[in-house]
């Protein structure tokens with residue numbers, strides 16, 4: 001039995017243009033046997049199935065290579081690391097993985113998560129226990145005292161339930177990589193820098209070149225991919241020189257970094273959505289607002305985009321990912337915003353942004369040669385949209401326009417199930433965001449009185 005999909009427009013991911021009046025045909029296993037003009041398609045036989053998307057734009061399922069399934073839409077780092085048992089995080093992550101699928105994302109990479117949360121979600125989906133996207137999983141980040149995820153004072157360290165694993169030497173790092181590979185990760189995530197800066201303001205790389213080389217070498221020896229959080233110049237340079245497969249952020253890449261990425265074949269996932277959402281959504285009264293993060297993030301974003309445009313011009317492959325899993329990037333909500341930001345802030349054409357989120361992202365994913373492009377031999381992971389994202393890339397953020405999500409040719413339907421967000425995260429013991437001195441209280445009472453007088 002074959003399935004014939006009539007497509008108003010077909011965007012294969014292999015070409016910048018969409019074909020009008022095309023057909024997508026696949027076999028019972030969901031493998032594509034034809035993608036092209038409807039008149040050239042194989043003849044339909046008795047028992048073959050017909051799906052009518054003749055009024056829609058058909059394209060490969062979207063891929064987000066930066067969605068943290070264990071984070072739970074967290075408002076604080078403590079919420080990510082401390083308050084929920086790993087078992088609850090896995091169940092919660094499964095629920096949220098389905099939200100990502102329901103948004104038209106048929107695959108994601110979860111690069112850095114606590115325990116074995118992501119790989120358990122991956123395995124449960126692969127075994128057929130739950131409906132869900134294809135998941136590429138990492139374990140906890142390898143980090144040092146200068147790296148992301150070592151948030152707490154040295155006398156507390158990185159607890160077992162946290163997303164970071166402190167490694168104090170090359171030996172410890174190698175043992176941790178071997179442990180994670182035995183557990184079944186697809187990639188190793190390394191926190192190549194964090195928030196610590198030298199007096200001149202430069203972000204300090206968490207690992208030396210020698211340490212980075214050793215970790216990437218061992219990861220590759222195990223047949224796995226190495227991915228890095230690297231915002232600063234030094235961390236990006238060490239990562240690229242070591243042959244890191246994928247570098248997240250790279251906001252302070254200079255010519256030397258770009259040359260090293262090019263030489264090593266490193267790919268870059270800037271992840272613009274998270275900082276853009278921080279800038280636009282954070283309210284002044286929130287802790288991030290009070291700590292000046294809105295302005296600082298905006299400055300970094302502007303510098304980052306200027307540097308990233310140079311990397312794009314040099315031909316570094318760009319991947320799309322959002323850092324979904326924080327309160328500013330809830331699952332299933334903003335994944336396709338990244339494509340809009342690629343167009344608006346990095347100068348991508350709409351077609352190039354679509355190809356980044358499908359064909360280029362698939363090049364990084366585990367078994368990526370089976371997804372990302374609608375061509376003979378690959379799996380029919382596809383989506384159908386009311387309207388053309390080539391004309392308006394923002395329609396991909398409008399779930400009302402999503403008319404079908406298919407995994408290996410099978411239509412998936414995820415119920416839009418309501419839930420209580422207060423029972424999901426935000427268990428931190430923080431209670432107030434202001435300091436109620438007499439002066440502050442007088443100020444607040446004054447503004448309330450002014451409001452009342454104005455009414």
Ligand SMILES: [Zn+2]
Nearest residue numbers: 066068112323
């Ligand atoms: Zn991240």
